[in-house]
Amino acid sequence: MNLLVCLKQILDPEVPIRDFRIDAEKLEAEQGSANLVTNIFCENALETALQLRDRCDGEITALCFGPEPAEEVLRKALALKVDHAYLVENPGISQYGSSGAAMVLAAAIEKLPEFDLIVLGREAGDWGEGQTAGLLAERLGMPSVSFVDQIEPIEGGVRLRRQTDFGSEQLTAQLPIVASITNSDTNLPRIPKTRDIMLAHRKPLTTWSLEEIGLDEQSVRAAASATEVISLNAPEKTAACEFVAGDSSDERINDFAERVFKIIESL
Amino acid sequence: MPNVISCLLPGVDFDRAVEGLLGEADRVAKQLGLRHVAVTCSSSDVIQQYAASHSDRVVSVQSHDDLDYQPESCLAMLDAACAALEPRVVLLGQDTYSQELAPRLGYRLGGSSIGDAQQIDADGDRIRVHRSVYGGKATAVVQANVEPVVIWLRARAFSPEPERPNAAPVETEHFDLDGSGNANFQATQIVQRQHESAAGVRLEDAQAIVSGGRGLGGPEPFDELRKLAAVIGAELGASRAACDSGWVAPGLQVGQTGKKVAPELYLAVGISGASQHLMGIADAKVVAAINTDAEAPIFRHCQFGLVDDYRNVIGPLTERLVDLKSTSNE
Ligand SMILES: Cc1cc2nc3c(=O)[nH]c(=O)nc-3n(C[C@H](O)[C@H](O)[C@H](O)COP(=O)(O)OP(=O)(O)OC[C@H]3O[C@@H](n4cnc5c(N)ncnc54)[C@H](O)[C@@H]3O)c2cc1C
Numbered sequence: 382m383n384l385l386v387c388l389k390q391i392l393d394p395e396v397p398i399r400d401f402r403i404d405a406e407k408l409e410a411e412q413g414s415a416n417l418v419t420n421i422f423c424e425n426a427l428e429t430a431l432q433l434r435d436r437c438d439g440e441i442t443a444l445c446f447g448p449e450p451a452e453e454v455l456r457k458a459l460a461l462k463v464d465h466a467y468l469v470e471n472p473g474i475s476q477y478g479s480s481g482a483a484m485v486l487a488a489a490i491e492k493l494p495e496f497d498l499i500v501l502g503r504e505a506g507d508w509g510e511g512q513t514a515g516l517l518a519e520r521l522g523m524p525s526v527s528f529v530d531q532i533e534p535i536e537g538g539v540r541l542r543r544q545t546d547f548g549s550e551q552l553t554a555q556l557p558i559v560a561s562i563t564n565s566d567t568n569l570p571r572i573p574k575t576r577d578i579m580l581a582h583r584k585p586l587t588t589w590s591l592e593e594i595g596l597d598e599q600s601v602r603a604a605a606s607a608t609e610v611i612s613l614n615a616p617e618k619t620a621a622c623e624f625v626a627g628d629s630s631d632e633r634i635n636d637f638a639e640r641v642f643k644i645i646e647s648l
Numbered sequence: 649m650p651n652v653i654s655c656l657l658p659g660v661d662f663d664r665a666v667e668g669l670l671g672e673a674d675r676v677a678k679q680l681g682l683r684h685v686a687v688t689c690s691s692s693d694v695i696q697q698y699a700a701s702h703s704d705r706v707v708s709v710q711s712h713d714d715l716d717y718q719p720e721s722c723l724a725m726l727d728a729a730c731a732a733l734e735p736r737v738v739l740l741g742q743d744t745y746s747q748e749l750a751p752r753l754g755y756r757l758g759g760s761s762i763g764d765a766q767q768i769d770a771d772g773d774r775i776r777v778h779r780s781v782y783g784g785k786a787t788a789v790v791q792a793n794v795e796p797v798v799i800w801l802r803a804r805a806f807s808p809e810p811e812r813p814n815a816a817p818v819e820t821e822h823f824d825l826d827g828s829g830n831a832n833f834q835a836t837q838i839v840q841r842q843h844e845s846a847a848g849v850r851l852e853d854a855q856a857i858v859s860g861g862r863g864l865g866g867p868e869p870f871d872e873l874r875k876l877a878a879v880i881g882a883e884l885g886a887s888r889a890a891c892d893s894g895w896v897a898p899g900l901q902v903g904q905t906g907k908k909v910a911p912e913l914y915l916a917v918g919i920s921g922a923s924q925h926l927m928g929i930a931d932a933k934v935v936a937a938i939n940t941d942a943e944a945p946i947f948r949h950c951q952f953g954l955v956d957d958y959r960n961v962i963g964p965l966t967e968r969l970v971d972l973k974s975t976s977n978e
Contacts, residue, residue: 515751527748548844566894607760638968
């Protein structure tokens with residue numbers, strides 16, 4: 382099975398609220414001292430692909446559309462033993478607008494050998510649009526399924542488990558297919574070994590410009606601007622927490638219990 | 649003339665989200681001076697009737713097989729039904745299926761798509777959507793530069809509109825999917841649905857929730873939380889960290905990418921209060937927390953708190969609540 386995983390680099394989504402600042406001009410978050418990381422759901426997607434590869438022969442290609450530093454997410458994927466890595470360099474097009482990203486990913490995919498299964502994270506921790514997988518499927522003319530957390534090979538295709546509002550669903554799918562991946566206890570990202578991280582830096586990694594995949598900056602900008610951020614605000618909403626009073630643990634627990642009870646009683 | 653369309657997908661229960669969806673479609677249509685057409689793929693009579701009394705026209709979409717949701721066929725039907733209605737704005741709900749199809753529908757209609765809307769401004773030249781970004785740390789206003797725009801709405805963020813005096817006409821459209829020659833229809837098949845916690849109240853509807861996080865350190869302490877929850881008639885929730893660890897089912901996850909809840913009381917135990925978690929409890933009336941770390945962000949987002957190890961607290965707290973309950977019953 383030939384697998385493709387799309388990876389996105391984002392600003393560490395776990396920066397505490399108090400350290401979060403907005404660049405009012407660029408209409409995006411300031412990097413400040415925050416790290417750039419692989420989007421967590423992309424890591425879940427990669428883990429899902431790695432587990433699938435363990436169960437059936439095949440190769441994994443990792444593909445990223447991002448600025449130069451995004452090479453790091455591909456190096457990390459190489460450390461986790463993906464077979465091929467491709468970076469399409471973003472010359473500074475807004476990260477908002479999944480339709481731009483989907484256009485680029487689709488063009489890159491068409492340059493590569495055919496894939497049976499394409500996995501992406503369900504959404505990214507920065508803009509959280511959750512649209513790239515669906516848009517990519519449309520561009521490639523493939524079916525797609527969202528919120529998948531397990532994939533296993535079956536005769537003639539794959540069986541997918543996905544999370545729903547009410548629980549879960551099992552699907553059978555012919556290939557090729559696009560799946561967006563969500564987190565569960567079955568696809569916790571594995572950690573690369575230090576030695577493999579070192580080795581990954583010597584593995585081949587292909588960088589393409591937009592022109593090399595048959596696109597140009599203008600057309601990608603146009604696609605990306607189908608939806609556009611026109612304002613961005615970070616109002617700090619805080620509540621004044623009252624710590625329960627009392628000299629002893631018992632007294633504090635009593636106070637806490639009474640407050641809880643007062644609310645419960647009125648329901 | 650173009651229309652504003654609300655889409656109700658199969659398998660969706662009638663609830664506040666459905667009311668809000670039809671209400672918002674009505675308001676957007678009014679602002680734009682357009683008609684509101686409800687496209688329903690639902691076998692629920694309640695939803696059909698509600699749609700008819702809250703829109704200008706209902707198009708009930710059916711295929712010859714029953715109305716079980718299947719991604720590819722449902723998308724094809726929605727696309728055909730919407731395209732015939734000259735859509736300017738298409739609104740969907742927050743349910744799994746709507747989220748899954750929204751971007752694809754936008755693409756097929758030659759337009760754009762925006763998810764997780766909390767407010768829609770339709771009074772200018774362009775449609776604008778307010779939504780949370782950066783894990784709830786910021787709010788963006790996003791403009792749709794290409795129409796039609798397909799938007800899925802956050803449940804509970806939109807209010808209903810009053811019923812109309814006259815029910816709208818309902819037209820039924822049958823789609824013969826097999827005849828279309830689209831090979832993708834059979835490509836995916838939902839073969840099994842598993843309902844979790846069919847017995848309890850949905851987390852989204854719960855009046856009280858006791859929620860546990862990584863601080864609980866394992867699955868066993870969740871049994872203690874369950875006991876506490878049972879005493880006060882609360883449902884059990886969890887942070888992503890607890891779900892990822894496999895301590896509780898993934899369906900219990902509360903937050904940006906979990907359930908968005910609105911209880912009168914949300915009690916967070918061993919949860920740090922990451923912005924993505926807080927996003928799920930923004931509509932909670934009262935948030936209370938138990939955490940060893942007085943500096944944990946959750947304490948900046950709750951009404952009352954207790955700085956202590958959950959191990960010292962949950963047992964005595966549960967007993968105390970049992971006492972309070974029994975004395976008040978006397
Ligand atoms: C795109 C994206 C989406 C996400 N979606 C969600 C989501 O939907 N829901 C969600 O929850 N998270 C989500 N997250 C993850 C989120 O950022 C946090 O990582 C997660 O919420 C942390 O869970 P936690 O609070 O249980 O764990 P931690 O942050 O590790 O906090 C554990 C807390 O327990 C306390 N503690 C430790 N021991 C004890 C003790 N003995 N007694 C009492 N307290 C103790 C600690 O002081 C600490 O505050 C998302 C992240 C991303 C990037």
